[in-house]
Amino acid sequence: MLTEQDLIDRGLKATIVRHPLVQHKLTLMRMKEQPTSAFRALLREISWLLCFEVTRDQPLENRSIETPVQAMDAPMLKGRKLAFISILRAGNGMLDGMLDVIPSARVGHVGLYRDPETLQAVEYYYKVPNNMEDRLIVVVDPMLATGNSAISAIHRLKQGGARDIRFVCLISAPEGVEAFNKAHPDVPVVTAAVDEKLNDHGYIVPGLGDAGDRIFGTK
Numbered sequence: 001m002l003t004e005q006d007l008i009d010r011g012l013k014a015t016i017v018r019h020p021l022v023q024h025k026l027t028l029m030r031m032k033e034q035p036t037s038a039f040r041a042l043l044r045e046i047s048w049l050l051c052f053e054v055t056r057d058q059p060l061e062n063r064s065i066e067t068p069v070q071a072m073d074a075p076m077l078k079g080r081k082l083a084f085i086s087i088l089r090a091g092n093g094m095l096d097g098m099l100d101v102i103p104s105a106r107v108g109h110v111g112l113y114r115d116p117e118t119l120q121a122v123e124y125y126y127k128v129p130n131n132m133e134d135r136l137i138v139v140v141d142p143m144l145a146t147g148n149s150a151i152s153a154i155h156r157l158k159q160g161g162a163r164d165i166r167f168v169c170l171i172s173a174p175e176g177v178e179a180f181n182k183a184h185p186d187v188p189v190v191t192a193a194v195d196e197k198l199n200d201h202g203y204i205v206p207g208l209g210d211a212g213d214r215i216f217g218t219k
């Protein structure tokens with residue numbers, strides 16, 4: 001696994017969430033013997049923690065409230081609109097955890113699959129909330145491999161007016177971070193790990209296998 005210093009040395013930009021709970025749960029998810037139910041539950045739990053990280057800089061404003069003891073000025077989130085965008089299918093495994101933390105968020109879906117021969121992303125579904133230009137857009141997908149899926153999804157969102165976008169994933173390949181940084185230098189990447197490389201089939205090594213298949217028990 002690469003460190004943030006490795007990323008700097010290679011000219012790559014991504015935030016690696018080093019929190020011990022994230023790292024511990026990610027290791028459990030990588031284990032090939034992990035059953036579908038546990039894999040899904042762990043992804044949901046890690047997504048809570050990644051949600052904290054990706055919203056870390058959201059502005060607060062003081063509100064006057066009354067506790068049972070006395071009045072006080074206390075911080076609350078400024079009423080900024082937020083939308084989570086899930087890249088289907090595997091993004092839905094992260095979406096559940098994100099919505100546990102921010103249940104009022106709007107949700108959009110971009111349906112993409114990777115052509116196994118060309119590794120290009122093929123779109124089959126697109127539905128997002130209105131007023132994309134006014135929202136903080138958090139795009140979720142567990143895997144950033146070649147980067148083609150995330151790059152393509154975010155091109156579409158920008159065409160639809162999105163401006164303030166972040167991308168959150170679980171595991172990235174250095175090749176994917178590089179391609180993503182080049183295509184969308186304005187979009188921060190938050191990831192739990194940057195692994196060694198891609199294999200000849202475009203899978204992340206060591207990775208965790210096919211995220212969609214492991215979440216939904218298909219294969």
Ligand SMILES: O=P(O)(O)OC[C@H]1O[C@H](OP(=O)(O)OP(=O)(O)O)[C@H](O)[C@@H]1O
Binds near residue numbers: 091142145150
């Ligand atoms: O960076 P890339 O090379 O584009 O690869 C990453 C994509 O591959 C996986 O989706 P997949 O195509 O397997 O679809 P699925 O979620 O329906 O399984 C994953 O969830 C990403 O969307």
Ligand SMILES: O=c1cc[nH]c(=O)[nH]1
Binds near residue numbers: 205207
């Ligand atoms: O390793 C990989 C690469 C792409 N998609 C996955 O689900 N896993």
Ligand SMILES: [Mg+2]
Binds near residue numbers: 210211213
């Ligand atoms: Mg898949």
